[in-house]
Amino acid sequence: MNGDLLRLYGTNEREPESRTLVAGDLSVTLQDGNLRTLRFRGHEVLRAVAFLVRDKDWGTCGAEIADLQIGAAGPGFSVSYKARFTAPSGAHLDCAITITGTEKTVTFSADCVSDADFETARAGFVVLHPVIGVAGQPVTVCHGDGGVEHAHWPDQIEPWQPFKEISAITHQVAPGISAVTEFVGDIFEMEDQRNWTDGSYKTYVRPLALPWPYSVPKDEPFSQKVVVAIKAAADAVPAAGASGAIALHLTPTKQRFPEIGVGLRPECLGQERAALGILQAIGARHLIAHFDPGAGHGLPALKGYAELAERSGLKVTLEVAVPCKAPLNAEMAELAALVRKAGLVLDTLFVCPAVDRQSTPPGSVWPDCPPLADVYAAARAVFPRVRLGGGMMSYFTELNRKRVPGDLIDYVSHCTNPIVHAADDLSVMQTFEALRFVVSSTRAIYGEKPYRIGPSTIPMRQNPYGSSTKDNPSGCRIPMANVDARHNGQFGAAWTLAYATTVATTGLEVLTLSTLAGSFGLVAGEGEAVAQGKLRPLARVLARLGALTGQAVHAVETSRPDAVLGLASEECLLLANITPEVQTVILPSTPRAVTLIGEDALPVAGQVSLPPYGCIEIVL
Structure with missing residues (x-):
């Protein structure tokens, strides 16, 4: 069985055990002390209700659970346990948790106290509403001052909080079924988590406009509670079951499959030289070469890229984090001189101010940055015959919040990452529900402007929300990790193909879903399911995708998009x-x-x- 785990997930680590709790027509999954997939008559009501603690860099503090008790409570269920969260400083936040469920209600309570001042970016409840069947639909929001707002869930992805000062949310789950979710004990607001490709709208404790990180004072207890109440007509129809064979429907489109890009990084140059033959094997057309002067990248990196480009014959995009520390004309002239000295021939140049790689959350002061028009003008002045790309080196979130002037660039680009907030297997695969909204929202902003995505991978290459990504030497499933073992297994192959199927009909110019080498790359390392130096499973998927480049794409609808995704050409x-x-x-x-x-x-x-x-x- 361990061999199967390694082959599928790149690790022998198992996900935490889960247990389904049922009360009449209501069911919910208990995992790691939190609730997943609350359903009523088979319809998804909420994606999750969780009590979470983040460290100062928005990393997740895992809970040590003790005294777990699960039992019956009349016709319903009850859960209680003690949770201890540990900050990097060593401080502990101790919480007494109780969960009760009846045939139409679920209540989740937490009573907490810390044994020392506990530094955190957030400590409290998070509630996830699903997006499928919900986006664009009516919603009623009750506010803390007693006001009632009748509105709609965002359809295009909202860059800022769609609702604030929330005390309760009422939404329709299905015809004849509605749910009221009540929030008690603090100030809650909502963000559109599709920005990060989470398949949910997230209502969370403590407004982002308040300072963070903040300190939970020693020995000062606090309490929070979430109550979910279902209202259902007697004739409300249950959801269709998920059993049976999956049907497909293919529809021709006028779109053609994009060219495949592969990322390069200076620290992997030696491995990249050894793996160069893979580029032809997977049908790659572009090298996306990362260059960050602030990280010490200079002439040796550019010479390495020039060598790889000459040997592979592929087009090169130089992805530059512009320091913006000196006059822009001087910085760009220096870059151009280095590119010429290295002998690197560019097909395109992608520029992004280095400071824009870090997120500016709601309520924060935007950091100093030259106008993007000036950045682009300086780049065009020294690279007049090179196509210029703009957007974000980070994620759609940052592009949505700081929208670049599309008329001043030749193409727009961004990345995505599926483990910003959660890293369990289900959440990672649910990101495709949101990815389709990401590309449609980008198209709504930029129209038919040429559009690229990537490098996008399961492991996180850069953390816009903290000081660094999370080291993960044991290969666990943790958010914001710079290494994720699933990239190496069959899970990573399925994620890569599912990503391509989701964006295949959107008219992308280039799609990049890996680097050539390293923990984001195509070649296996030591101790993986395939032999060291051999192709990881995702590389074989990319080879199939590379063979489709330029071919007309058929959209593929499946009767179970939560289970199987696809794309097609004529043959x-x-x-x-x-x-x-x-x-x-x-x-x-x-x-x-x-x-x-x-x-x-x-x-x-x-x-x-x-x-x-x-x-x-x-x-x-």
């Missing part, structure tokens, strides 16, 4: 299973060949079984 269908269960898919026609990507051919038939996180290529 090829690619499917990804984004779940840990076997999924059976009915094919639109009897194929000529079926191959489990990276493994063996399968029998040709009218339906196919996708193993956990399996990726399949079907020749139509």
Whole structure:
């Protein structure tokens, strides 16, 4: 079994055990002391209710749980336990937790006290509402002053908080079913978590306009509570079950599949030289070369990129974090001189002020930064015949909050990362629900402007929300980690293919979902499921995607987009299973060949079984 875990997840670590609690038509999953996927008659009411503690850099402080008791409470259920959260300083926040559920209500309470001043960016409840079937729909928000707001959930992704000073939220779950979620004990507000590709709207404690990090004083207790109440008509129809084979519907589009990019990093130059042959094997067309003078990158990095470009024959985008410490004309002239001295020929230049890699949360003071028009003008002056890209080196969140002047650049670009807030398997795979809103929101802002995404990977290459990414030497599932073992396993392959399927019909110019080497790369390291130096599973997926470059794309709808995602060309269908269960898919026609990507051919038939996180290529 450990071999299966390593092959699937790149690690033998298991996710925490979960348990389903049921009271009549209401059910919820208990995992790590928090609640996941609250359902009523099978309909998803809330994605999660959790009591979370973040450190000063927004990293998650794990809870040490003791005295867990789960039992019946009349026709419902009850849970109680003690949770201890430990800050990097060693201070402890101790919380007594109680959860009760009846046939139409769930109550989650926390009574907390710290044994020393506890530095935190947030300590308290977070409630996640789903986005599918909710985005754009009516919602009623009760405020702390007694006011009532009748509004709609954001459809396009809202850059700032859509609702503040929240005491309760009422929304329709399904025809004849509504839910009231009440927040007690502090000031709550909401953010549109789709900014970070989380598949949810998040209501959280403590307004971001207040200073952070802040200190929970020693021996000063506080309490919070969340209450969810369901209202349902007697004839409200249960949700359709998730069992049975999955149906597909293919629709031709006028879009063509983008070119595949691969990221380069100066610290990986030696490994990149050794792995250079992989670029041709996966059909890559672009090298996305990262260059940050503030991190000490200089002429040696550019010479390395020039060597890799000459040997591979691929086009180069130089991704530059502009220091903006000296006059822009001088900084750009120095960059141009280094590029010429290195012999590096650029296809495109992407520039982003270094300071814009860090997020500016609501209520914060924007850091000093030259006008973007001046940055772009300085770049064009010294690279007059090179296409210029702008946007954010970080994530859509930052682009949505600081929208670059699209008329001054030749293309817009950003990245995404699926482990900003949560790193469990389900949350990572649910990010595709939000990714489709990310690309549609970008298109709403920038129209038909040429558009690129990436490098986007499961591990986080840079943390816009704190001083650094999180080291992860044991390969655990932790948010904001600079190493994530799942990148190395079949999970990473399924995530990569599912990402491509989600953005395939949006007219992207270049899609970059890996670097060449290192922890974000295509080549296995020591102790992985495949031999050191061999291709990771995601590389074999990228090879299939590279073969589609320039081909007309068919949109693929599946009857279970929470389980299987796909894309197609005229002759090829690619499917990804984004779940840990076997999924059976009915094919639109009897194929000529079926191959489990990276493994063996399968029998040709009218339906196919996708193993956990399996990726399949079907020749139509």
